[in-house]
Amino acid sequence: MAGEPQGDCLFCKIVQGEVPATLVRATETTLAFRDINPQAPTHVLVIPRLHYPDAASLAAAAPSVAADVLREAGEVAADEKLDGQGYRIVFNTGAGAGQTVFHAHAHVLGGRGLNWPPG
Ligand code: AMP
Ligand code: ZN
Numbered sequence: 001m002a003g004e005p006q007g008d009c010l011f012c013k014i015v016q017g018e019v020p021a022t023l024v025r026a027t028e029t030t031l032a033f034r035d036i037n038p039q040a041p042t043h044v045l046v047i048p049r050l051h052y053p054d055a056a057s058l059a060a061a062a063p064s065v066a067a068d069v070l071r072e073a074g075e076v077a078a079d080e081k082l083d084g085q086g087y088r089i090v091f092n093t094g095a096g097a098g099q100t101v102f103h104a105h106a107h108v109l110g111g112r113g114l115n116w117p118p119g
Pocket of ligand 1: 019021033034035037038091092098099101
């Protein structure tokens, strides 16, 4: 069921402390941790603690938590001193767009030049 922990979900396991992660921020509703395979000098993932498969389902089912994820993405950028130079918040949605973990997450990327459009 949406919102319930999924036994086979890597990010639910991180929320439950069953898989380690390098946390950078935590709130009642969200966690932010460093991506294990960083694509930029700053590459942090912000996730809702509750399980939703992607950003749109999160926003539809729990809009206030979706807002928390976005606000925390901005706080990560500020903590990492990216707000002056620019950064990118990315929600890959669907396998065709590169989503590999089906628990909603925002990538916060910065600390280098970021091309537009992305590949
Ligand atoms: P996506 O491809 O958009 O679904 O993003 C999933 C991200 O999770 C990728 O950037 C992975 O590098 C990252 N990732 C996978 N396993 C872990 C882990 N154990 N800890 C932190 N990040 C992870
Ligand atoms: Zn999950």
